[in-house]
Amino acid sequence: MAEHLIPDHQETPLRTHWHALSKEQIEHVLQTGVGGLTDAEARNRRAHYGPNQLPPPKRHGPLQRLLMQFHNILLYVMIGAAVITALLGHWIDTGVLMAAAVINAIIGFIQEGKAESALDAIRAILSPHATVIRDGRWREIDAAELVPGDLVTLASGDRIPADLRLVKVKELRVDEAALTGESLPVEKCHEAVVINAPLGERYSMAYSGTLVVYGQASGIVVATGTATELGEINQMLSSIRMLSTPLLRQVDRFGRTLALAILSMSAATFVLGAWWRGQPPSEMFMMVVALAASAIPEGLPAIMTVTLALGVQRMARRNAIIRHLPAVEALGSVTVICSDKTGTLTRNEMTVQHVVCAEHVFNVGGVGYAPVGNLSIDGRIIDPDHYPALAMAIRAGVLCNDARLREEDSLWRVEGDPTEGALLVLGEKAGFTQHVSYEAWPRLDAIPFESQHRFMATYHRDSDDEPWIFVKGAPERILDMCGAQWSHDGERTLEINYWRRMAADTAAQGLRLLALACKRASPLGGCLSFTDTESGYVMLAIVGIIDPPRPEAILAVRECHHAGIRVKMITGDHAETARAIGAQLSIGVGKPAVTGAEIAMMDDATLRRLAWDVDVFAQASPEHKLRLIQALQEEGQVVAMTGDGVNDAPALKRADVGVAMGMKGTEAAKEAAGMVLADDNFATIVSAVHEGRAVYDNLKKFILFMLPTNGGEVLVVIAAILFELALPLTPAQVLWINMVTSSTLGLALAFEPAEYGIMSRRPRPPGEALLSGFFVWRVLMVSVLMMICALGLFLWELNNGTSMEAARTMAVNAVVAAEMFYLVNSRFTLASVISLDGLTGNRYVLLAIAACIPLQIAYTHAPTMQAIFNSTDLTQLEWCKVVAAGLFVFSVAEFEKFVIRHSPLAARLNK
Structure with missing residues (x-):
């Protein structure tokens, strides 16, 4: 076959329209048929398209x-x-x-x-093998050898090896959650679907990397390697550049500004001292080096690492596992959380919420697979045995059922279809245990569910040996089979309009619908056949089933709103289901749900406006999710994105904080994310945001502590030069202060617990500088206070006839004592520390001070230290003066907090 007859599906628009073509059209376009390809044709095509593999990423050495x-x-x-x-x-x-x-x-x-x-991780989910027809014979080959036009067979448990257009289907259900986010297996067919069908509704297609959970099929390969849907996600992921976190961007700006300030200050100090005041250039050069080294926050990288690492440990205890350290702090600056629905906001356990019978609508309590909950009417708990239609409907749901409900390690699990599992849980709540029901009403025959018939039927005999046929399926199909309905006092004529109205009302609440009916009769031929399902049934009930929100997620969303964080739900489910769940979670109430198809039609400017205004997005593809994240970021938002599937990986990587599910998440999602939830619980994200805000607070507290320390030393030297005074600190003494305080005192603030009301603040503006105007004021104020203490004490002692060595020793100790007291001040930015909790609430602060005191005593009194730093012994009175200097800084700093707390500025700073 000539290669030009083979369309290059990596370039042609037809690649996205395979689902809309008929089997004959597919075979014509790809020049294939029931006998598949020959080996020679396959080799030619493989040379043209390349292997069915995803290319490895480019990496830095x-x-x-x-x-x-x-x-x-x-x-x-x-x-x-x-x-x-x-x-x-x-x-x-x-x-x-x-x-x-x-x-x-x-x-x-x-x-x-x-x-x-x-x-x-994405490449790892590709199928290693495929069963294919080559030269008219079935054979198993390496999946990498597949080419467009190959005819492939699928069976239950197979990983689909390439994108296939299905041509023969027998009860095929495919788990596409990793690709589309759809929570339930998708029923497939071989008929073409409309050309603009979203990815999750292309029922004639089977996509690479998804899993066959039931049935059999055969299909023609239409895309391989990078041309598959999975390959597109891989290409999208490899092209996305991970964004720097807000903190790293702030620290980078802060570092540039500080570096410029340090170099400028050093040059100015050298000029002032050496050229203006006539100090020896060599001595001034060493002093400038000492001041520059002192001013450089070399403790900042270490304190950032320690603070973030402590945040990682605290988050791990709350089931949030951090993969990239900066993600810890980035969580604290999040303004928008875009969350998947299934399993994150919801339990991923289908639950019956309503049972609609001919005369009553019953509410079902409890959520999930645990069989705990009551049945009620308008809040009044009822006994199902007193309502014959309800009892028979529940029995039908348990008997016409292929799932199994099991308890393992105190956890209830469903084996089989989740919707059927929900009916078993309802039966347990009402006392109709599956095992006991099967013993009393043994199954004799069954018609399994088939998508073209849309129902399942089973044949039983009760304890009196009376025959029964039960059916369950789509309400409109079951209603067609019924001529009567079961009421409290027996059978009555079917009120078709009532059932259609109740079905519409229940579906409008976002619930999935199943209808249940029965017929007291034996199969006509002894075995159950479709002839036995044509008519004569009695309508029992319509059951409304939903994957309910997690109770803790409802509270967590409320806490996010209280903290000024917008929560948006992005799901692969249908719009009505998404809106109903969103309403229960207080997400997007009173607003429309926007679908992926609608997003695809919008330009970027329109999407930016809509992304902020709308909170529920349904049937979203990987491209839609990625565009939504980018639109929010372009609006200046800091975005956290949760997800579990391969389809979520690009958005997870692009988000400021990607959050993957640990229990049901794919490896691709986990590897792309900065954080993994061990319990797949949205409430854990809120706990992580709390920790992230505490981490950022502690980093700011450290900077607020560190800069005045360095600033005070600089001002002491500059003031001495300006006023032609003897230098109160030698270069070696400056370096000593810097070394001893950075290694002991500042580290304690990394262990500071979160301040009260931290989740009542609004998220900080994404473009906010690390040092605000208030912080600059605080740094200058404390720097001046430390300069006053050190320089004032130095001059006072010299004026009283104290030796230069003693005066300098007192100046050094005054600076260190001021830092010790200011460390206690720094525990709270605005709140007073004059309380038991304020003074003793962080034991690491007390330990740091306790470690620093012996160092200063050794510096002052140890002969070796006196020889190195030219220090000397101090009397008790002189030590009291040093402590008084520290108390002076502490008192003024607390007074400044008091003034600010009682001024209009406090409200703005606490936002």
């Missing part, structure tokens, strides 16, 4: 990934300072600076790039 971690302005400054201190022989300082830089790079190297594994 380990060395390149490691070097990329040093591409950070603060690390450049830190490494530069380390080189200068090394040239000057200050090896301890060099070691501290280089260790901070290397540790930061190693952590980034370990965490970076893990999402590339998502592409490996």
Whole structure:
């Protein structure tokens, strides 16, 4: 066969329309038939299309990934300072600076790039083998050898090896949840469907990577490798660049600004001292290096890592497993959560909620597969035995059923169709246990459910040896078989309009409908046949079934709204079902549900407006989900996206925080996500948001503590130079202060518990700077306070005749004491710490202070330290002055909080 006769389905529009072509058209276009392809034809096509595989991703080498971690302005400054201190022989300082830089790079190297594994996970779900007709004979081949035009057979349990146009179907049901998000297996057929059918409704197609759960079929391969739906997702995933988290963007901006400020300050200090005040250039150069090293927040990478790691541990205890450290904080800045429905917001356990009989509508309590709950009418609990139609309907649902309900390790599970399982749970609630019912009413024959007939029938005999035939199926089909209805006092003429109205009302609530009917008769031929299902049945009930919302998800959505976070539901289910579940969860109430087909028709500008206004999106494909995430991000939102299927992987990777399901999620989804929910529970996301906000608070508290510390030292030196005073601190003493406080005090704030009311705040603006105007004020105020304490005490002692060594020793201790007291202040940004909880609520703060005190005592009184740093002993009175200096900073900082709390500014800062 000439290759030009084979359409390049990777380019032609027909690739997306295979579902709309007839079997004859498919065979003509692909030049194939019942005998399949010859080996020669298959080789030609494989040379044209390539193997049925997904290409591996491009990866950076380990060395390149490691070097990329040093591409950070603060690390450049830190490494530069380390080189200068090394040239000057200050090896301890060099070691501290280089260790901070290397540790930061190693952590980034370990965490970076893990999402590339998502592409490996997608390739892993491809079927390894396929049963195909070649040269007129069936054979099993490597799935990578498949080409368009091959005729493939499918059986229950098979992983579909390529995109197939089905040409022969026998009760085929395919689990497409990983591709479409549809929670139930999809019934397939061989008839063509409309050309604009969404992916989940292309019933004549079977897609690569999905799973056959029931039945048999054969189909013609129409797409392989990257041209399959799965391949498109793979290409989409590989083209998506993971976004930096809000914190990393803020830290990057902060680092650039701070680096510029440090270099400017260092140059100005050198000019002031060496050229204006005549200080020795060598001494001023060393002082500038010391101040620059002090001003560089080398503790920031370490404190970020520790704070994020602690957040990871706390989240893990709440069933949220973090895969990428920055995702911890990103959760705290989320403004929108886009959530899958099935299993995340809902239980993924079909539950009967309503039973509509001829005279009553019964409500069914309880959710999920656990058989706990009552039946009621208008809130009044009833006994099913007192309502003959209800009792017989429940019995019919239990007997006309192929599923099994089992309890394992205190958990109830359904084996078989989830909808049939819901009927068994209803039976258990009403006392109709399946095993006992089968013993009393043994099944003698059955007609299994078939999509073209839309019902299932079973033949039984009761304990009195009376024959019964039960049917269940689509309401309109069952109504066609009925001529009567079962009422409280026996059979009556069927009121067809009543049943149609009740079916419409129940369906409008987003419930799936099943009708149940019976006939007291034996099969005409002894065995059950379709002749026995034509007429003569008595309508028993219409059952409304739904996958109910998780109770904890309802509370969690409410908490999100309280925290200023919008929750949007994106699902593969139908629009009415999505709207009904959304209403129960308070998502999108009073608003329309937008379908994927409608999204596909919108331009980007329209979608940006709609993405914010609408909260429920139904029948969404991977492209639709990705466009929605991008539209929200373009509107300035920080987006978390939940998902479990391969179809969710691109959106999970693109989102600021991708959240995958741990229990039912595919490996592709987990690898693309930054966080995995071990319990598949939406409420866990809200807990993680709480932890994320606490992490960000602690990082800000550390920066608010660290910058005044460094700023105070800088102001002390600059003030001394400006006023032609003796330098209160030597370069070595500056480095000592920086080293001892960074290694002991600041770390304690990483362990700070969340402040009260943290989930009552609005999400912080995505473009917010790490240091707001208020923070700049706080940093300047405390820096000036520390300068006043250190410089004031230094000058006072010199004026009283104290030696230069003692005055400098007191200045060093005054700075450190001020930092100790200010550490306690820093526990709460605005709230007062003058309480038992404020002073003792974080034991790590007390431990840090307790560790710092011996270091300062050794610095002051140990002969070795006196020789290195030129320090000297202090008297008890001098130590009291040092403590008083620290108390001064503490008192003024608490007074400033008091003033702000009682001013209009407090309301804005607490938003």
